[in-house]
Amino acid sequence: MLLQIMEEPELPVLLVNEVGGALGVLEAHVPFLKKHFHLITMKEFLESKEYFSAKIKAIYVWWHKPVIDEELLKSLPNLKVIANSGVGMDHLDLELISGFGVKMASAPYAVSTSTADIGMALLLTAARKLVEGCQIAVSPDTEQLPINWLGDDISGATLGIIGMGSIGYKIAQRARAFEMKILYHNRNRRKEDEELIVGACYCQKIDDLLQQSDFVMLVVNLTPQTYKLIGKRELELMKPTATLINISRGPVIDQDALVEALQSGVIKGVAMDVTYPEPLPRDHPLLKLKNVIITPHLGSKTHKTAYMITEEAVENILAALWGLPMPSEVFPG
CATH class of the missing domain: 3.40.50.720 (NAD(P)-binding Rossmann-like Domain)
Structure with missing residues (x-):
């Protein structure tokens, strides 16, 4: 060389x-x-x-x-x-x-399209219980498929997007095609015509978005302002039937508070493409919970x-x- x-x-x-x-x-x-x-x-x-x-x-x-x-x-x-x-x-x-x-x-x-895709993939996987369903389908112990195995519809459900940059906006485009109601919170409000195209409603306060959403998608950069943006207080504002989805960075969520919320039923579940650290220690409590989906930072891969x-x-x-x-x-x- x-x-x-x-x-x-x-x-x-x-x-x-x-x-x-x-x-x-x-x-x-x-x-x-x-x-x-x-x-x-x-x-x-x-x-x-x-x-x-x-x-x-x-x-x-x-x-x-x-x-x-x-x-x-x-x-x-x-x-x-x-x-x-x-x-x-x-x-x-x-x-x-x-x-x-x-x-x-x-x-x-370069990364906006594929990262938006992984966000929707995680949303669909959580809503339709695809991971658990796959385990049932391939398990050697399965003799009959359960007819009462029910997931949730996303059509008509409310998606709250926190962070409406290029990735967040592409998620909104995809969610609109699934007939979802879209709320968003961002440092700066989008132009009115951009909101109308995807049918998104702006929430000036993050609390309003958390309280109304069936699915909450985190799409923010990690900064001092977004570090542990979602903690105990924010999780308790969410519906007990809601699912949290993180495709931004692991430290945007207080993982200790998240574990507690998942164990106590404060929220229904979480789907994450990011954690901290990556990968999690093999004895981390998040890896032991059934209402958790984790993928290995596949967003742009x-x-x-x-x-x-x-x-x-x-x-x-x-x-x-x-x-x-x-x-x-x-x-x-």
Whole structure:
């Protein structure tokens, strides 16, 4: 790799954690990345730090790796931009990175469709009791399928969406097709014509949404303001027949309060694509409850979306290196 860099200096050098494996960029994306960059893995960088330090212009953070800390930033004097493979930036110290004069980008456009899909998938799975139904159907002990195995209709039910950005709005579009009543709470109200298109009603107070909804979907970024947004008080405002769905970040919910609410019947159930930590410890009480559905952060994990994320990252990196406006630039604060 070092020889290749010396022979072909015209492409900017991009640092990635590794190629392939559990913590690396996908091997299928490497040919596309190599059209625009010389790829350097963290292992190669650490082995030849003196040579590569001044050459690396950009970092592609794929599923939180590599870890961006002060030591790494100090070792890369010509670093211009860091592109993240998702919309959530809570794993990055934005103030620290900005302090080094490095620009940052997320991938909000790439992930919105598939994340909205997983939100509706979890809603349907919880409402129609698909996980338990599958277990009954495949169990060696099943001799007769129960005729009294009943789920809930979502048609006509009320969905409360907390966070009406691009993902939340796409959930509203899908929910409208299922003939659901849609409430939403957001920092800023949507335009009236956007509300009319999906039939959504704005709730200025989150309490009003919680009290009226049969399903509550969390679609917010993790910030100091949304940390443990849903706690004991909020859970007790919900209907005892309601289901909570989280496709944002685990710490948006107070998990201790959630366990208590699920055990005591304060709410009917929860379906989560995110937890904290990920994965949960194997003895965590949430894993022992029957009214819990957990998936392993599948929101944007489709072949098409993963490739779109990489395309969006490349577009942002190249824009930063060429001094052009970045389509998905993220600012601290």
